[in-house]
Amino acid sequence: MAELLLEIGTEEIPSGYIMDGLRSLKEITEARLTEARLSFGQGLETYGTPRRLVLIGRDVASRQPDAVEEVTGPPVKAAYDDQGNPTRAAEGFARKQGVSIQDLGKIDTPRGPYVFVRKEIPGLPAGEVLARIFPEVVRDIPWPKSMRWGGVGFLFVRPIHWIIAVLDGETIPFEVAGVQSGNQSRGHRFMAPDPFTVAGLDDYLEKAAKARVMVDPREREAEVSRIVRDAAVRVGGEVVLDPDLLSTVANLVEYPTAVCGGFDPDFLALPDPVLITPMAEHQRYFAVRNAEGRLMPHFVAVNNTLARDDKVVQKGHERVLRARLSDAAFFFKEDRKRPLSEKLEDLKAVIYQAELGTSFEKVERFVSIAESLATEVAPDRLDHVRLACRLAKCDLVTEMVSEFASLQGIMGEAYALLDGHPEEVAMAIREHYMPVRSGSDLPETATGAIVGIADRLDTIAGCFAIGQEPSGAADPFALRRHALAILRILEHRAWKVSLKALVEQALKGISEKAAFDREAMEDRIMAFFKDRFRNRLVQEGRLPGAVDAVLTARFDRIPELRPGIEGLERFVQSSSDVESLALTFKRVRNILKDQGPSPDVDPGLFQDKSERDLWEAFTAMEGDVLRELDDGNDYEALTRMAALRRPVDDFFEGVEVLTKEDPRLRQNRVGVLQRVSGLFMRVADFSRLAV
Amino acid sequence: MTFQELIFHLERFWSDRGCLIQQPYDLEVGAGTLNPATLLRALGPEPWAVAYVEPSRRPTDGRYGENPNRLGHYYQYQVLIKPSPMDIQEMYLDSLRALGVDPLDHDIRFVEDDWENPAVGASGLGWEVWLDGMEVTQFTYFQQTGSIRVDPVSVELTYGLERIAMYLQEKESVYDLDWNGRISYGDVHRKGEYEFSTYHFETADVDMLLRMFEMYERESRASCEKGLVLPGYDYCLKCSHVFNILEARGAISVSERTKYIERIRNLARYACKNYVAQREEMGFPLLERFQERKA
Numbered sequence: 010m011a012e013l014l015l016e017i018g019t020e021e022i023p024s025g026y027i028m029d030g031l032r033s034l035k036e037i038t039e040a041r042l043t044e045a046r047l048s049f050g051q052g053l054e055t056y057g058t059p060r061r062l063v064l065i066g067r068d069v070a071s072r073q074p075d076a077v078e079e080v081t082g083p084p085v086k087a088a089y090d091d092q093g094n095p096t097r098a099a100e101g102f103a104r105k106q107g108v109s110i111q112d113l114g115k116i117d118t119p120r121g122p123y124v125f126v127r128k129e130i131p132g133l134p135a136g137e138v139l140a141r142i143f144p145e146v147v148r149d150i151p152w153p154k155s156m157r158w159g160g161v162g163f164l165f166v167r168p169i170h171w172i173i174a175v176l177d178g179e180t181i182p183f184e185v186a187g188v189q190s191g192n193q194s195r196g197h198r199f200m201a202p203d204p205f206t207v208a209g210l211d212d213y214l215e216k217a218a219k220a221r222v223m224v225d226p227r228e229r230e231a232e233v234s235r236i237v238r239d240a241a242v243r244v245g246g247e248v249v250l251d252p253d254l255l256s257t258v259a260n261l262v263e264y265p266t267a268v269c270g271g272f273d274p275d276f277l278a279l280p281d282p283v284l285i286t287p288m289a290e291h292q293r294y295f296a297v298r299n300a301e302g303r304l305m306p307h308f309v310a311v312n313n314t315l316a317r318d319d320k321v322v323q324k325g326h327e328r329v330l331r332a333r334l335s336d337a338a339f340f341f342k343e344d345r346k347r348p349l350s351e352k353l354e355d356l357k358a359v360i361y362q363a364e365l366g367t368s369f370e371k372v373e374r375f376v377s378i379a380e381s382l383a384t385e386v387a388p389d390r391l392d393h394v395r396l397a398c399r400l401a402k403c404d405l406v407t408e409m410v411s412e413f414a415s416l417q418g419i420m421g422e423a424y425a426l427l428d429g430h431p432e433e434v435a436m437a438i439r440e441h442y443m444p445v446r447s448g449s450d451l452p453e454t455a456t457g458a459i460v461g462i463a464d465r466l467d468t469i470a471g472c473f474a475i476g477q478e479p480s481g482a483a484d485p486f487a488l489r490r491h492a493l494a495i496l497r498i499l500e501h502r503a504w505k506v507s508l509k510a511l512v513e514q515a516l517k518g519i520s521e522k523a524a525f526d527r528e529a530m531e532d533r534i535m536a537f538f539k540d541r542f543r544n545r546l547v548q549e550g551r552l553p554g555a556v557d558a559v560l561t562a563r564f565d566r567i568p569e570l571r572p573g574i575e576g577l578e579r580f581v582q583s584s585s586d587v588e589s590l591a592l593t594f595k596r597v598r599n600i601l602k603d604q605g606p607s608p609d610v611d612p613g614l615f616q617d618k619s620e621r622d623l624w625e626a627f628t629a630m631e632g633d634v635l636r637e638l639d640d641g642n643d644y645e646a647l648t649r650m651a652a653l654r655r656p657v658d659d660f661f662e663g664v665e666v667l668t669k670e671d672p673r674l675r676q677n678r679v680g681v682l683q684r685v686s687g688l689f690m691r692v693a694d695f696s697r698l699a700v
Numbered sequence: 701m702t703f704q705e706l707i708f709h710l711e712r713f714w715s716d717r718g719c720l721i722q723q724p725y726d727l728e729v730g731a732g733t734l735n736p737a738t739l740l741r742a743l744g745p746e747p748w749a750v751a752y753v754e755p756s757r758r759p760t761d762g763r764y765g766e767n768p769n770r771l772g773h774y775y776q777y778q779v780l781i782k783p784s785p786m787d788i789q790e791m792y793l794d795s796l797r798a799l800g801v802d803p804l805d806h807d808i809r810f811v812e813d814d815w816e817n818p819a820v821g822a823s824g825l826g827w828e829v830w831l832d833g834m835e836v837t838q839f840t841y842f843q844q845t846g847s848i849r850v851d852p853v854s855v856e857l858t859y860g861l862e863r864i865a866m867y868l869q870e871k872e873s874v875y876d877l878d879w880n881g882r883i884s885y886g887d888v889h890r891k892g893e894y895e896f897s898t899y900h901f902e903t904a905d906v907d908m909l910l911r912m913f914e915m916y917e918r919e920s921r922a923s924c925e926k927g928l929v930l931p932g933y934d935y936c937l938k939c940s941h942v943f944n945i946l947e948a949r950g951a952i953s954v955s956e957r958t959k960y961i962e963r964i965r966n967l968a969r970y971a972c973k974n975y976v977a978q979r980e981e982m983g984f985p986l987l988e989r990f991q992e993r994k995a
Contacts (some may be wrong), residue, residue: 023812326834
């Protein structure tokens with residue numbers, strides 16, 4: 010067993026690409042090794058820094074196992090003549106297989122004897138195999154963006170400068186992108202730039218460490234964590250350890266060192282997000298809090314070089330941060346010249362969408378949707394909702410958000426609080442964007458939830474109405490995400506409002522801007538919502554048949570759907586009758602397909618016992634079923650309704666429903682079935698359960 | 701080191717490394733990249749190495765001379781070398797050493813930044829170079845200009861001269877920069893910053909500018925059609941600058957913006973295509989001139 014070391018030395022790789030790149034390097038190499046029948050023990054390991062991608066195998070086979078290949082050739086009859094001499098067919102086969110005629114044997118098959126040869130293929134030394142595999146591996150690592158450089162045609166994440174490929178101390182010779190593999194690495198770009206020769210794994214790890222390169226990303230992250238904590242403690246505070254910032258920063262350096270700097274305490278008058286965004290997002294600095302949780306006028310920068318005098322570096326960082334915070338303070342001052350609510354007027358000058366008018370008009374539209382929703386689900390919040398709607402988009406025209414787009418909502422909240430608006434209104438401004446990503450947190454306040462739903466409904470309705478609905482992979486306005494957000498919020502809050510009614514209202518608002526068929530559009534949007542909900546449920550492992558059955562029948566009040574599906578699933582799993590119930594129901598639906606509405610059922614028109622029995626059974630259970638449904642006991646309701654199957658089947662046997670004899674009799678029978686079908690459809694479209 | 705000494709140092713440094721020292725272009729441009737010495741020369745197989753100062757106008761960045769860090773007009777130092785040398789990073793670091801910036805005294809980092817200018821169909825991969833947290837140079841390997849893939853690849857270094865000078869002179873405000881030992885940056889440019897901010901944000905005649913855009917666009921196309929590459933490209937640049945002023949003036953809505961940029965990009969592509977064809981027709985004359993330059 011042998012020790013393998015591969016190091017691809019490059020120019021600085023974007024920090025966000027490194028871990029995925031290493032993972033691909035490992036997976037692709039392991040796959041190729043497996044293909045080549047070279048074992049590699051427990052698995053390959055990877056290390057990496059912005060300047061190097063490293064692959065290590067401690068237990069790689071030194072050579073491929075010998076292989077035996079058995080190949081069947083032409084039939085013996087064709088390969089040898091009557092005298093037993095080999096024919097052209099035999100010669101050709103032998104030649105193709107690279108063996109001599111004497112090596113050919115015979116094998117019996119169901120179709121008679123065939124010529125056969127057994128070849129022994131000696132395994133190649135691992136070095137030879139790797140020399141072929143490695144260039145392919147390097148070429149095949151996928152990167153979000155690749156580049157070419159100089160006159161080299163090779164595509165890679167950044168220019169390649171050196172390659173180490175060593176197996177048990179021996180160099181594996183190959184060339185990639187004009188670079189010859191060897192056994193020399195380079196140390197830290199500034200602190201130890203000289204090349205160093207590598208004899209083996211342990212030698213490499215030792216020398217790299219000496220050359221101020223921390224090759225292990227996990228070790229580096231832990232080190233960054235430790236040094237920023239220590240730096241913050243030294244100024245009497247605690248570092249705010251943002252995990253995303255931590256991993257980014259760990260992959261921006263080969264040798265992390267921390268420098269703590271300060272800024273003018275006057276800046277602390279600014280809201281926290283205004284300080285943290287320039288620090289973390291732009292400068293990749295860590296913020297520092299005191300024991301009470303308040304931000305301190307300090308920051309921690311993680312550098313790549315241990316400078317001769319870190320005061321010089323510290324001053325440099327402080328100057329840059331001072332410039333950024335001064336800008337932020339300037340924007341803040343400008344913004345505070347007018348209350349947030351006054352910016353609503355400014356939205357009249359912002360085009361939301363060419364065909365849909367200004368942002369101001371959008372606000373007007375979604376404020377009425379929000380009012381309707383609030384009236385139904387949170388009437389005590391109506392005033393807050395109105396105010397939150399009017400303020401929700403105002404921060405988009407502030408200097409601060411124009412400069413730092415990621416502060417949208419957050420600045421709105423901060424400014425609203427400073428203006429003295431109620432806390433829930435301010436929170437709603439920030440929360441109406443939530444969930445900000447698929448799967449992230451939902452709004453805490455009802456107000457935030459309502460404004461968020463209303464805004465998103467207007468966006469969806471508007472885009473659909475102007476022909477911008479999502480298609481295939483293209484969803485530039487994130488309508489799918491918005492629809493899912495609405496569904497999640499409605500379920501989470503258990504708001505049993507009619508989604509259809511809300512969509513209708515949203516479209517009504519849009520109809521002043523665009524021309525379209527309102528009913529058709531409503532159907533399309535509801536279908537869009539239904540698909541999103543269906544996909545999610547099926548992904549979660551719910552029975553697709555049950556999902557379809559329930560969604561087809563009653564996709565409108567979202568919190569009712571999941572219990573309905575669960576009840577139907579339970580029913581399907583426990584009942585032996587589901588198939589026949591589904592078929593019966595399908596029959597009912599088919600018959601009713603082209604029928605218009607009927608007058609009330611008149612028992613006096615019944616002619617057959619089956620009509621009377623069905624009607625009696627139905628009317629006896631209807632009240633109970635509806636009550637069970639109101640209580641959310643879908644399973645119990647279903648069990649009751651299942652008892653109607655026999656009477657319905659008998660009904661079909663007993664009478665001709667669409668009798669041409671007497672239109673009144675026909676109408677009456679159709680009416681009975683419509684009532685029965687109507688009850689079932691309160692739960693699910695059973696025809697969807699038929700196989 | 702005064703502001704002009706900084707420029708002399710860079711000119712001498714890159715001249716010593718084989719770059720042709722050109723002068724700034726004589727049209728308004730937003731960046732050194734738009735100078736035909738970069739945008740056009742990056743195309744085709746002929747080698748090229750050039751360095752020059754480029755005064756760059758960015759109307760939307762104007763701050764009336766009141767912001768100590770942000771300017772509507774500033775100086776870039778632009779270097780383009782084609783094909784990109786393997787040791788370009790080291791060369792760049794040497795250029796910093798030549799300015800007295802020793803990497804062991806500072807924290808110098810190559811932080812990913814994939815730059816693009818959609819108006820001229822140019823994009824590349826590379827970094828912002830940070831000096832103790834401050835971005836001082838945009839370091840880019842072009843992958844395309846004029847929406848045409850480049851081969852061989854050029855590397856572009858764009859130094860932010862005011863920033864570097866402020867760092868070296870330890871000044872908090874750009875206007876306090878010592879230009880030549882007697883005159884400050886503010887003496888030279890503060891009034892202009894105020895006037896141009898006023899012009900770009902408040903008084904520029906929008907109707908006139910819109911008409912100019914149309915006229916320049918027509919003339920660019922017409923020149924390209926007649927086989928004149930440089931005049932065609934000049935008018936593309938004029939369109940680009942007029943668009944920048946219109947933007948600063950607030951005359952362009954979000955949806956219109958994309959359309960304007962597309963129009964400018966089409967002009968750039970036309971000129972660039974014609975440039976490549978023209979060089980081919982000429983037999984790529986510079987191919988032999990750079991025999992001693994290795995990739």
